[in-house]
Amino acid sequence: MQDCGRNTAVGEEDRSEVAGLSDIAKAAGVSVSTVSRVLNRRAGIKEDTRQRVLAVLNEMPHTARGIGALRRTGVIGLLVPELSNPVFPAFAEALEARAVGAGYASLLCNTRVGMSEEDYVRMLIARGVEGMVFVSPEIANTEGEQRISRSYYEKLLADGVRMVFVNGGAPTLDVPDVAVDEHLAGYTATRHLxxxxxxxxxxxxxxxxxxxxxxxxxxxxxxxxxxDIAPDPRLVAHAPFGAEGGAQAMAELLETAGPTAVMCSSDVMALGAMREAKRRGLATPEDLSVVGFDDIALASYCQPALTTLAQPIEEMAAAAVDELSRRLDPDQPGRATTSFSRMFRPNLVVRESTAAPR
Incomplete structure (x- = not known):
């Protein structure tokens, strides 16, 4: 797998893309090599020049033949929201392994660093990818001011861009989606406690x-x-995803609601929550039981080992790549042309961080 920021320069060696890059360069008033350097995030480009090139990309139709959309290149794009949470590198690795097995190379884009998801999509199309897999796409993560509207994805679909969502399907979008059952995860964690x-x-x-x-x-x-327990809104605390957010939410709950147990949005948030509890003199699970979500590798090594809901990452990655491959291969029997949705069950993994209350 190649990172979008370190791949071989586009347009300098692949003549099949020169026409598209020339169109971008002409519209932006720069050279083809400058467009290539912007697409590859090379140093030495002025910020106003970079923004001008990206603005042209945003205005151009996705299916412009010279830009490379819908061509047979053997390359797919993988977009993840971050790499600091170990669950996303795990997804990327599983997706790459399945893609290689299906005969595709892959380009990995981390949408938390550098460019936005939308800019990365434009860049991937310029590089000639055949399709894309979005893990936790921005449409599913509606926090912040940079969220992408539904109409953006609708435009991609209208232009013939083939894609699959992982953990981020939208019912009104005709995009195949593969997901873990988040509702069941919340129910199972709570039922366990x-x-x-x-x-x-x-x-x-x-x-x-x-x-x-x-x-x-x-x-x-x-x-x-x-x-027969009425849900108490005081027992819910929201914070940014991540360990620091987990600590922040845990502090709020301990100060206002006095829980004896908590379930967490992710294992990383759970680690932050346990650290905050310890800082306040509370032992896990003696004083506070904690359940995570994801089952990252560190979950079994932290102290105490974390009870969590595991995502079946390899199976989900296989389903996503296989579905994209079916949509990309015009000669494959039974090629998919309609909506596809597959929901996976999370698996409860009981370890040391949960116990009966005192």
């Missing part, structure tokens, strides 16, 4: 508007209501 005897169960949540946060909260509430 209820079965241990907990009644004040908090939710260390990601941003309130993020789709995974909403789905997990709904599962949390469903499990509580099933146990």
């Amino acid at each position: 209820l079965d241990l005897g907990h009644r004040r169960i908090g939710f260390v949540s990601g941003p309130a508007r993020a789709v995974p946060s909403r789905l997990k909260r709904a599962g949390w509430a469903a499990a509580l209501e099933e146990a």
Whole structure:
């Protein structure tokens, strides 16, 4: 797999793309080599020049033949929202392995660093990718001011761009999606804590508007209501995804709601929550039980080892790449042309961070 920021320069050796780059260069008033350097995030380009080239890319139709969309190149793009959370490198590795097995090379783009998801999509098309897999696309993560509107993805579809979403499907978009059941994850985590005897169960949540946060909260509430416990909104604390956010949300819950157990939006948030509890003199699980989500490799090595809901990453990656491959291969029997959606069950992995309340 090649990172978008370090790939061989576009347009300098691949004559099949020169016409498209020439169109971009002419519209932006720069040279073809400058466009190539912008697309490859090379040093030595003035910021106003870079922005001018990207603006031209944003205005050009996705299916312009010279830019390389919908051509047989044997390359697909993989877009992930970040690499600091170990679950996303795990997805990238699994997606790459399946892509290689299907005969595709892949380009990895980290949309948290450098350019936006939209800019990366334009760049991938300019590089001649045949299709794209979006892991947690921006449409599913509606926090912040830079979120992409539904109309953007609709335009991609109208232009014939083939793509698959992983953990980010939108019901009104005709985009194949592969996802873990976030609602079931919230329900299962809460049910596990209820079965241990907990009644004040908090939710260390990601941003309130993020789709995974909403789905997990709904599962949390469903499990509580099933146990005849009214969901208390004071037991839900929202914070940015990440360890620091987990600590922030945990601090809020401990100061205002007094939970005996919490479920967390991710393992990374759970690690931050456990650290904050320890800082306040609380032991896990003796004083506070904690459940994560993802089952990253570190979950079994932290102290105490983390109880979590595992995503079946390899199976999800295989389903995503296989579905994209079916849509890209015009000669494949039964080529997919309609919507595809597959939901995977999370698996409860019980370790040391959960126990009966004192």
